[in-house]
Amino acid sequence: MQKSDAASIKNINKQLVLSCIRHFEPISRSQISKRIQISKPSVSLMVEQLLQEGWIEEKGPGESTISGGRKPVQLVFNPKAAYVIGVDIGGTKVASGITCLNGKVHAYREFATSDYLSKDLFKRLQKDVSSMLEDLWLSNSEILGMGIGVPGVTNVEQGIVLDAPSLKWKRYPVRKIASEYFSFPVYVENDVNTSVLGEQWLGAGKSLRNIIFISVGTGIGSGMIINGKLFRGSNFSAGEMGYLVTDYENAKSYHPTYEGYGFLESVASGSSIGHKLSAVKNQTVTAKEAFTLWKKGDESAQKVIEEAVEQLGYGIANYVSLFDPDLVIIGGGVSESFDDYKASLIEIVEHFTPQSCKIVRSTFGKEAGIVGAVALFLEEHDSIIRL
Incomplete structure (x- = not known):
């Protein structure tokens, strides 16, 4: 097996361990091993890495074993290990928010689309994002990236809005323009697609x-x-x-x-x-x-x-x-x-x-587009955190 293959398998297994903790927390190392059918030593190694990287936390002892042995340490997901920015560009307003990895919106901003549609929309968005980061005492390094929902046909692979009648955008390179204002990865998608992703994730x-x-x-x-x-x-x-x-x-x-x-x-x-x-x-x-x-x-x-x-x-x-x-x-x-x-x-x-x-x-109110855009980012971005 080549080194690259071994590294890929290791990364996939690490994702499995983290996903197992997210869905079944609190959970012990031995319980993880049984659920995902990976050896206890391998699970323990990956758990230690996840602890060091801040993705998970230890949460006291669990229940004792039948034989009365030492209680296993329970593991829980750390939703504040990183944050994601969700943006909903609508015909009436542009809403943005910052969520933790559990989808909870910790900050919210909005402005009228018509005031900035012809000029400086992303510059105005940058101002709102900076304001939210300040309020939450967060730095850019703590942001995984940004998802953007747009009311139009969108090529998600290229980040181009092919046609958005309400915004009068045709072949509009949203990701390219957004990347001039934001240093982290940006993904763009039709807003109803982001909404259904949000509903499947948390709604x-x-x-x-x-x-x-x-x-x-x-x-x-x-x-x-x-x-x-x-x-x-x-x-x-x-x-x-x-x-x-x-x-x-x-x-x-x-x-x-x-x-x-x-x-x-x-x-x-x-x-x-x-x-x-x-x-x-x-x-x-x-x-x-x-x-x-x-x-x-x-x-x-x-x-x-x-x-x-x-x-x-x-x-x-x-x-x-x-x-x-x-x-x-x-x-x-x-x-x-x-x-x-x-x-x-x-x-x-x-x-x-x-x-x-x-x-x-729909489950969500005014934050629906934001939660959906965050779901889009987690779905599309190749990282240890996936939907």
Whole structure:
């Protein structure tokens, strides 16, 4: 066996030991050995290295053995061994945060996207990151890296946003530009893909192997975990749910709410709801205001929202029939009113699908994009810490 092969196997085994501790803590050295089928001496050696590097900690003695022998020392993961920065670049705001390795957000910042979209967006982001590092008394050396979620088709391998209509970005080299401001590794991905990774890591889809995350906001997009892995498609554009056609008659006279938007998001997104109700009311109405009017019994709002929910239901029914997921998660701005239209949505989906599928609201609030971006980094970056 070549030295490089031996080193690679050793590193893989070290990852296994750390992963075992993260998932089954507190745990002893002998318990690790039994779980991952690696000899006790090898486990002990790797544990010592992990202790020296700060990835794990010893936590007092465990329970005594049956024979009454010495109690084994318990090992636990150290989530503050390093930190990751998550960034969510949306059409309305840019949110950023710093999390420990358990995904807890320890600092948060945001600013209006429109104020910096044409100039100095990453310079402004750098300012927020520096501010958060100061607040947490952290140095750049304690940051593993950064994950960035963007509302558009993204080539994650090259870090290029191929098309993001709401940001007016085409072939925009996000990773290259970000690297001019940040010294650590940067990964970029479509924001709904980061969201579904976050849900699988810490949210409603924790440990599930088949998850559909649907973001209903300005537009409609989805991220898919299929057989435990994020599915991106041949051109990084899998999950463009907004382009589904759910109404043959309306499709004949289809005009997108915004240039570059697909049929479904032009009849069922938050922007579509606001756009249609504004036309009826002859005044500007946002989607949030539309739902408020709906709850108050406004007939126009009721008609617009019910039509949107119906079309969204058809789209979700198609997804459920095609992919047979464990779970469908609804996120985005329109998910804030999920409890109000949940029953209608589920009824429509169940009517058109071969079997029922659980549909729930996203676990996370304003920090969803940040947690997802951190999950992206941990998924993509080749380090000892993996999702």
